[in-house]
Amino acid sequence: MSPIHVPANVAVGVTACVVLTILLTLSRKKKQLPPGPRPLPILGNALQIPKKYQWLTFSRWAKEYGDLVYLDALGQPLIILNSAKAAKDLLEQRSAIYSDRPHLEMAYLSGYDKGMVLQPYNDNWRQQRKIVMQDLAPRMLPRYHAFQEAEARLLVKNLLETPEKLEHSVKLRIGTIIIRITYGHYISADDDSFLTLGRAAMDIFSLAAEPGMWLVDSIPFLKYVPTWLPGAGFLTTAKDWRAIVHKAAWDPYLWSKRSLQAGTVLLPNTCATALEDVNGQPSKELEEQLVWAACMMMEGGMDTSMTSTLSFFLEMMLSPAVQAKAQKEIDSVVGRDRLPTIRDRDSLPYVQSVVTEVFRLHPAIPLGIPHALTKDDVYEGMHLPQGSILIPNVWHMLHDPEVFPDPMEFNPDRYGNLHSEMEKVTDLVFGFGRRLCPGKAFGEGNVFAIAATVLATCDISPRVDADGNKIIPDVSYSSGSISFPSRFDCSIKPRSEQAYELLSNATVEVPDSSLQ
Numbered sequence: 001m002s003p004i005h006v007p008a009n010v011a012v013g014v015t016a017c018v019v020l021t022i023l024l025t026l027s028r029k030k031k032q033l034p035p036g037p038r039p040l041p042i043l044g045n046a047l048q049i050p051k052k053y054q055w056l057t058f059s060r061w062a063k064e065y066g067d068l069v070y071l072d073a074l075g076q077p078l079i080i081l082n083s084a085k086a087a088k089d090l091l092e093q094r095s096a097i098y099s100d101r102p103h104l105e106m107a108y109l110s111g112y113d114k115g116m117v118l119q120p121y122n123d124n125w126r127q128q129r130k131i132v133m134q135d136l137a138p139r140m141l142p143r144y145h146a147f148q149e150a151e152a153r154l155l156v157k158n159l160l161e162t163p164e165k166l167e168h169s170v171k172l173r174i175g176t177i178i179i180r181i182t183y184g185h186y187i188s189a190d191d192d193s194f195l196t197l198g199r200a201a202m203d204i205f206s207l208a209a210e211p212g213m214w215l216v217d218s219i220p221f222l223k224y225v226p227t228w229l230p231g232a233g234f235l236t237t238a239k240d241w242r243a244i245v246h247k248a249a250w251d252p253y254l255w256s257k258r259s260l261q262a263g264t265v266l267l268p269n270t271c272a273t274a275l276e277d278v279n280g281q282p283s284k285e286l287e288e289q290l291v292w293a294a295c296m297m298m299e300g301g302m303d304t305s306m307t308s309t310l311s312f313f314l315e316m317m318l319s320p321a322v323q324a325k326a327q328k329e330i331d332s333v334v335g336r337d338r339l340p341t342i343r344d345r346d347s348l349p350y351v352q353s354v355v356t357e358v359f360r361l362h363p364a365i366p367l368g369i370p371h372a373l374t375k376d377d378v379y380e381g382m383h384l385p386q387g388s389i390l391i392p393n394v395w396h397m398l399h400d401p402e403v404f405p406d407p408m409e410f411n412p413d414r415y416g417n418l419h420s421e422m423e424k425v426t427d428l429v430f431g432f433g434r435r436l437c438p439g440k441a442f443g444e445g446n447v448f449a450i451a452a453t454v455l456a457t458c459d460i461s462p463r464v465d466a467d468g469n470k471i472i473p474d475v476s477y478s479s480g481s482i483s484f485p486s487r488f489d490c491s492i493k494p495r496s497e498q499a500y501e502l503l504s505n506a507t508v509e510v511p512d513s514s515l516q
Contacts, residue, residue, distance in 0.1 A: 031383035034068035034079060037061065044072030049212040052479035055366040055395035058082065062396055068382060074218040077388040079373075083400070084424070087392045087432055090379060091371055095433035100372040102389040105223060106214035109238035110204055111245030114288070115296040117369060118209070121434070127286070128293035132438040135181075135270040136297075141442055143268060144181055145342045145449075150506070151177050152449040153339060156457055157503040163492040170309050171302075175199070177446060178301040182294050183256040184269035194252050201248035202299045204241045206480040211367060211391060249295035256294075270294055301439055303482045304364040305446045310485050311362040312355070312451050314475065315410050316460040317490040322412055326351050326455045327495070339502050340452040342445050348452065349419070353412035355444070355451050356422040359398075359429045361410055366395035366483050368431060394428050457499035461491045 039045045049071065050057050061069045062082035069080040081087045091098050099121040104112075112118050116128035134140075155173040159166060168190075175195045176187040187195050207213070216222040216234060227235045259265035260272050261280060274290050275282060282290060316323045329350045334340045345352060373388045399407040403424070404414065415421040430440040437443070454460070462470040473488035494500040 032381060034070035034382045034384070035065040036070035037065075039072045042074070044074055045078075046073045046218060049073060049078075051213060054212055054479075055393055058367075058391075058393045059396040059399070062393070068379070073212070076218055077385050079384060079388050079390045081390055081392045082396045084397045084403070084428055086379075087397065087428070090377075090384075090390065091392065091432035091435070094377065097374045097377060098371050098390065099434040100374050101435075102370050102372040103220070104209055104370075105216045105220045106234065106238060107205070107208040109216070109223060109235070109242065110208040111201075111242040111249075112205060112208065115249075115292045117205075117296050117300065121374075124289060127289040128296070129438055131274050131290055131293040132270065132297050135268070135273045136439050136442045138441045141445060144442070145445070147180065148177060148446055148449045149339075149341055149453070152446075152453045153503050153506045155450060156453050157500075159492045160458065160494055160500065160503070164489060166313060166490065166492075167310060167487060170313075171199070171306050174305045174309060174446065175302055178298050178305070179252070180266060180269070181442075182270050182298045182301075183252045184259065184265035184267060184272055185252065185255065186266060194255075197244070197248040197251065198298050198302060201245045201295070202303050202482070204245060205299060206303070206482040208238075208241065209369075209481045210479070211370065211481075245295075248299075249291050252298070253291045253294055270297060297439060300437065301443060301446075305443055307362070307364045307482065307484045308355075308358055308447050309450050312358045312447065312454075313460060313490060314473075314485055314488060315354075315358060315361070316454070317462055317488075318472070318475075319410050320461065322354060322410065323455065323460060326354050326412075330452065330456045334456065336456075336496070336498060339506055340456050342449050344452065345445075345448055349417035350412060351452050351455060352419075352422060352448065353415045353417060354455075355447050356415060356425050357410055357412045358447070358451075360404065360425045361398070361408075362477065362483070362485070363394050363398055363429050364482055365429070366393075367481070368392040368394045369435065369481075371432070371435065392428075392432060397428050398425060453503075457495055457503055459491075459493050459495055461493075463489050463491050 037045055037048050040047065058069065058080045059082070061080070067081070067083040067086040069082065071078040071080065081090065101118050101120055104118060107113075107118055114124075116125050116132075119125040119128065151173050155169055158169050158173075162169070172187065172190060172195070175198060179194045179198065180186050183194065185194055211217075214234060222232075223235065225232050225235070253271060256265060256269065256271040257275060257280075260275055265272055271290065271294055274286075274293075278286065329348055330340055333347050334344055340348065340351075368391070371390045371392070373384055373386055373390060376386045377384045398404065401407050426440075426444065430437040430443070462472055464470055471489070474486075475488075476486045477483045478486070494503075
C-alpha cells in the first residue's frame with residue numbers, strides 16, 4: 001500500500017488547530033478561580049451549602065477563604081461576596097455585566113418570572129423600574145409624608161392600648177401604608193383581601209427565592225418530571241403558589257384601575273400616576289409591566305419595613321440607655337408640644353443612628369438578592385466565569401468586626417451622628433448598583449416615622465412575671481430570603497399624659513375609598 005500524502009497546507013492547518021487546542025487547555029488550567037471549600041465530583045459543593053441560615057456558614061467560610069468564596073453547585077458556579085469592597089467593585093463599578101439576575105427556577109415556577117425583582121436586565125425590567133421611580137423618587141416623597149406620619153401615630157396609639165398585639169399591629173399598619181401608596185386603597189379590616197393576598201405572596205417569595213433551598217434551581221430540567229414521581233411535590237407546591245401570586249398581582253391593580261375611572265380611588269398612588277400618564281388606556285404591554293411593578297413594590301415595601309420595625313421594638317426593649325438618649329434628643333430638638341415628623345430627620349441624627357443600627361444588626365434580606373454575571377471577568381487576579389451567580393453576604397458585611405467593632409452589640413454611637421458613617425450601612429441593605437431598591441428613601445422614611453413617634457411618646461421595656469422579674473426573650477430570626485424576628489412581647493407605656501393626648505389628637509383614620 002502506498003503511503004498517504006497529506007498536502008502541506010492541510011498539515012499546517014491541522015498542526016495549528018492542535019497547538020491552539022493545547023494552548024486553550026493550558027490557558028483554562030491557569031485561570032485562578034476564587035478559593036472555596038473542596039468540591040466533590042459531579043455534585044461539587046451542593047451538599048455543603050446549608051438549607052437554612054446560609055449567611056452564617058458563608059461568614060465562617062469568609063474567615064477561611066476571604067472576600068470571595070467560590071462554590072460549584074452541580075455545575076452552577078456561585079460566588080459569595082463577603083465584603084462591601086468586593087460587592088461595590090463588582091456590582092456597582094462593573095454594573096454593565098453584573099446587573100442580571102440568576103434564573104431561580106422555583107421562584108419562576110411560583111409566579112415570579114414577570115416581576116422586576118427577578119427579571120433579567122432587560123427592557124421589561126427598565127419599564128417596571130421607571131414606573132416605580134417616577135412615583136417614589138426622593139423629590140416625590142413629601143406628598144406621602146403626612147400619610148406615613150398619620151399611620152405611624154395610629155400604630156403607636158393602638159400599641160399603647162393593646163401592646164400584646166405588637167406584631168399584628170405593625171404588619172397591619174405597614175401593610176396599610178404600602179397598599180395605600182401603591183393602589184390608592186385604604187385597609188379597613190384585618191381580613192382585607194389586599195392585605196391577606198399581599199402577605200401570602202410575600203411569604204411565598206421568601207420561600208421560593210431562598211438560595212440553596214430548591215434542587216430544581218440547580219437542576220432546571222426537574223421541572224419537566226411527572227408530578228406523581230416521588231420528590232416532585234415541589235411542582236404541585238409551585239402551581240398552588242403561582243395561583244396566589246397571580247391573584248395578588250392582578251386583583252389590586254384591576255380594583256385600582258376601576259376606582260380611578262369611577263373617581264373613588266385615593267390619590268396620589270403609583271398605579272394612578274402611571275395610568276393617568278396614558279389617559280387611563282394602557283397598552284397590553286404597559287399594563288402587564290404596571291401590574292408586576294406595583295406587585296413588587298407592594299411586597300418589597302411590606303416585608304422590609306415590617307421586619308425592621310419589629311427589630312426596632314426588640315432593640316429598644318433590650319437597650320434602655322439607647323432609648324433614653326434618643327428620647328432626650330427628640331425632647332431637645334422637637335420639644336414635647338408636638339410630634340416629630342419625617343422632615344425632622346436631619347435634625348435628629350441620633351434617632352437616625354438608632355434606625356441605622358437596626359438595619360445593620362438585623363438586615364431584612366441577609367443575602368441580598370443574587371446577581372448574575374453576563375460575561376467572563378477577572379477580579380484581583382481571580383477568574384469569574386460567565387453565568388456565575390453572585391450572592392452578596394450582606395449579613396457578614398454588616399457584622400465584620402474590622403468595619404464594625406463588637407458587631408453583635410447594638411450601638412448607635414458607632415456612627416458618631418455622621419451621615420457618612422450611616423451610609424456605610426444603608427448603602428448595603430437596599431441592594432447594589434443598577435439593582436438598588438427604587439423604594440429605598442420611602443422605606444427609610446417609613447421606619448424613621450415609626451421610630452421617632454415611638455421614642456417621642458412611649459417607654460418600651462421587658463414585661464415582668466408575677467414575681468416582678470423581667471421576661472427577657474431569646475433573640476432569634478427566621479431563615480429565608482427575608483428574615484423576621486421570632487415573636488416576642490414587651491411593655492409599651494406612654495411617657496406622659498401629654499404624649500398620649502398628642503397621639504389621640506393626631507390620629508385620624510383615612511376612610512376606605514370604596515365606601516365613599
